[in-house]
Amino acid sequence: MNTDVIKSILAKHGRLSSDVETLNEESDLYNAGLTSLATVGLMLALEDEFDIEFPDSMLSRRTFASIGAIGEAIAELNH
Amino acid sequence: MLKHESTQRQEFLDLLIKVRQVGREIIEPAASTVDEEAVFPQQSIDALKELQLLSAYVPVSLGGMGFNVLQIARICEVLGHYCGSTAMIYAMHQIQVACIVHHAQSSEYFVNYLKRLVEEQRLIASATTEIGVGGDLRSSVCAVEIADDQFKLYKQAPVISYGEAADDIVITARRHIDAAKSDQVQVLTHRGDYELEPISSWDSLGFRGTCSSGFNVTSSGQVDQILPTAFADILSQTMHPFAHITWGALWSGIAGSAVNKARQFVRNQAKNNIDTPPISSIRLGEVDSVLQVMRTNVSEIAREYFEMIDDPELDSNAFSNFGFGIRVNNLKISSSELIVDIVGKSMLICGISSYRNDSGFSLCRHIRDAYGAALMVNNDRIMLHNATLLLMHKEEA
Numbered sequence: 358m359n360t361d362v363i364k365s366i367l368a369k370h371g372r373l374s375s376d377v378e379t380l381n382e383e384s385d386l387y388n389a390g391l392t393s394l395a396t397v398g399l400m401l402a403l404e405d406e407f408d409i410e411f412p413d414s415m416l417s418r419r420t421f422a423s424i425g426a427i428g429e430a431i432a433e434l435n436h
Numbered sequence: 437m438l439k440h441e442s443t444q445r446q447e448f449l450d451l452l453i454k455v456r457q458v459g460r461e462i463i464e465p466a467a468s469t470v471d472e473e474a475v476f477p478q479q480s481i482d483a484l485k486e487l488q489l490l491s492a493y494v495p496v497s498l499g500g501m502g503f504n505v506l507q508i509a510r511i512c513e514v515l516g517h518y519c520g521s522t523a524m525i526y527a528m529h530q531i532q533v534a535c536i537v538h539h540a541q542s543s544e545y546f547v548n549y550l551k552r553l554v555e556e557q558r559l560i561a562s563a564t565t566e567i568g569v570g571g572d573l574r575s576s577v578c579a580v581e582i583a584d585d586q587f588k589l590y591k592q593a594p595v596i597s598y599g600e601a602a603d604d605i606v607i608t609a610r611r612h613i614d615a616a617k618s619d620q621v622q623v624l625t626h627r628g629d630y631e632l633e634p635i636s637s638w639d640s641l642g643f644r645g646t647c648s649s650g651f652n653v654t655s656s657g658q659v660d661q662i663l664p665t666a667f668a669d670i671l672s673q674t675m676h677p678f679a680h681i682t683w684g685a686l687w688s689g690i691a692g693s694a695v696n697k698a699r700q701f702v703r704n705q706a707k708n709n710i711d712t713p714p715i716s717s718i719r720l721g722e723v724d725s726v727l728q729v730m731r732t733n734v735s736e737i738a739r740e741y742f743e744m745i746d747d748p749e750l751d752s753n754a755f756s757n758f759g760f761g762i763r764v765n766n767l768k769i770s771s772s773e774l775i776v777d778i779v780g781k782s783m784l785i786c787g788i789s790s791y792r793n794d795s796g797f798s799l800c801r802h803i804r805d806a807y808g809a810a811l812m813v814n815n816d817r818i819m820l821h822n823a824t825l826l827l828m829h830k831e832e833a
Contacts, residue, residue: 374575374616387668390618392574393758397824416828417757 359407363427366406370398382425387418396421403427409434448507451487455511458483459518467519470645471801474638476601477645480522485557489526491550493533498547499554505534505678505745506738509685513731516689517696520805521645523689525559525598527682528646532560532606534678535622536663538745539670545660549624560624561602563593563653571817573671575617579610580662588656589623594636597648603627607653608667620667623655630655642804672755677741677764679813684734684771687809688727691775694782694802695720695727701786701797716785723781730774737767758829765818772809779806 360382367386368377374390391399399421404410409431411420420430463480470477484490493508494500503511508530515523533553540546552558569575578591589609596605607623610616636650663670698720705714740760755761779802783790789797 374618388619388666390574390616392618393761394821394824397827400828413830416830418755 359428359431360424362406363403363424363431366399366402367424370402371395372398380424382428383423386421386423391421393418403431407431407435447501448503448510451501452510452514454487455489455514458487459514463515463518463522467522467645467801470519470521472644474640474644474647476598476647477519477522477525478601480519481525481559481601484522484526485559488554488557490529490557490559491533491554493530493537494550494554495537498550500550505681505742506735508534509681509734509738512682512686513689513692513734516686517693519645520686520690520801521643523686524643524646524683527679527686528562528597529560530682531675531678532562535606535670535674536624538674539665540663543660543664545658546624546663556603558603559598559601560604560606561596561599563591563596563599563605563607563651565593565595566608567592567594567650569617571814573608574620574668576608576610576620577617578607579613579615580621580623581613582659585659586656587623587659587662589625589653590655591653592635592650593653594650595648596632596651596653597646599632599649599651600647605630605653605655606663607655618668622663622667622670623657624661624663625653625655625657626661629657640808642801642806642808672761673745676761677737680764680768680771681734681738681741683809683812684730684767685738687771687775687806688731688734690802690805691727691730691778694779694799695723697790697797697799698723698782698785701789719781719785723778723785726774726778726781730771730778733767733770733774737763758825759831762822762825762829765822768813769815769818769822772815775806775809776803779803 364377367373371386371391372395373386380389396418400411415430419426421427462483466477466479469475488501489511491500492503492511496502512523512527515526536546536550564573565571566577568577578589581588589607591607591609599605604627605625607625608620609623611619611621631654633652634649635652638647638649702714702717702720705716744760779799783799783803786797786799789795790799792798793800
């Protein structure tokens with residue numbers, strides 16, 4: 358799992374109102390202040406960092422709901 | 437949560453006849469004074485209370501009428517025909533009622549409140565925006581201060597529509613004093629438990645009767661008065677769709693009223709020269725087709741929303757797809773532009789009579805109200821939001 362990389366991208370693009378370091382893998386990012394607008398920036402930064410492209414079927418709030426969910430989505434795309 | 441029961445169609449149609457009668461006899465005659473003097477339409481709202489309309493969205497099991505979102509939108513549209521301000525106040529009240537009906541029925545306090553709303557026909561205002569957050573609903577500066585089972589709350593609200601006339605105010609705030617700015621809840625506060633210190637007046641171009649002044653609000657009460665659902669969910673699942681559906685509906689009513697004046701004008705012209713149809717009749721055909729587009733847009737999104745919340749399988753994931761939010765935003769943008777277009781076209785038909793305040797064909801109040809639609813939640817902000825979300829959303833073939 359690329360937790361540290363995801364956390365640093367979240368810190369840079371997530372515009373969260375909570376400190377990223379206080380979040381665990383299951384923490385709800387929307388409760389932590391992730392807006393749908395910031396989700397777009399987060400998605401683009403993740404695609405750039407991991408050299409992936411999220412398919413339409415994954416483009417829902419659920420995919421970006423927690424660090425764990427993001428990690429699983431990336432793992433699935435790297436297979 | 438998000439459960440709703442519907443009333444029989446015939447009851448609703450009978451009620452609409454009464455709403456139109458109140459519209460003709462009470463609301464429309466008061467509309468000019470309400471507009472000229474920028475006063476709250478007390479008689480009009482009292483007439484709606486008389487019809488028990490303030491609890492129209494409350495479930496039948498709690499004593500309400502149990503109307504659905506399509507029916508509430510239709511009432512807003514009818515009211516828009518008679519007075520834009522009255523319709524807007526009614527719509528804003530219903531948005532708050534819907535938030536409580538959808539998201540607070542797990543709480544005994546709110547179930548009892550809904551029964552009280554039915555009995556007392558209480559009018560609910562909302563303090564959502566705040567000085568210092570730049571119009572971002574998902575950020576709050578103020579916080580609920582909790583000690584034992586009591587809360588205190590102080591908020592600087594640049595706008596509380598009909599704040600002084602309301603019986604209750606729903607206030608958005610951070611969950612507790614250490615909560616992040618986006619970790620928000622809504623608190624229902626009652627008249628007598630809050631103080632309003634006026635900080636700005638409301639002398640506007642249109643919607644003058646909404647009396648949307650600013651206030652510093654100081655309130656207190658019991659922790660039970662905090663809605664049991666996070667504001668983020670209330671906003672995406674209810675407040676956002678319900679607002680744009682009811683606003684779009686009442687704007688259609690204002691537009692429809694302008695088209696009705698244009699129709700009467702063309703009829704009068706046609707009577708004067710029965711053999712040759714007046715040139716303005718072509719414009720009447722044109723503007724009527726635009727009105728149809730506007731109304732269809734509202735009812736289409738209202739239907740989609742109704743089906744979403746009527747689904748027994750519904751959980752909050754139904755709203756996790758970005759498409760619905762984008763379509764709701766599109767409804768707001770298009771309705772707020774079409775109302776100006778339709779009233780403007782109707783003015784071309786009625787000519788200088790529509791431009792005069794002292795004429796039976798005056799559309800001055802209509803056009804002034806119409807220009808407010810794009811500004812209440814600014815269209816450019818919504819457009820930028822959609823433009824960004826579209827990077828993540830593609831319509832299925």
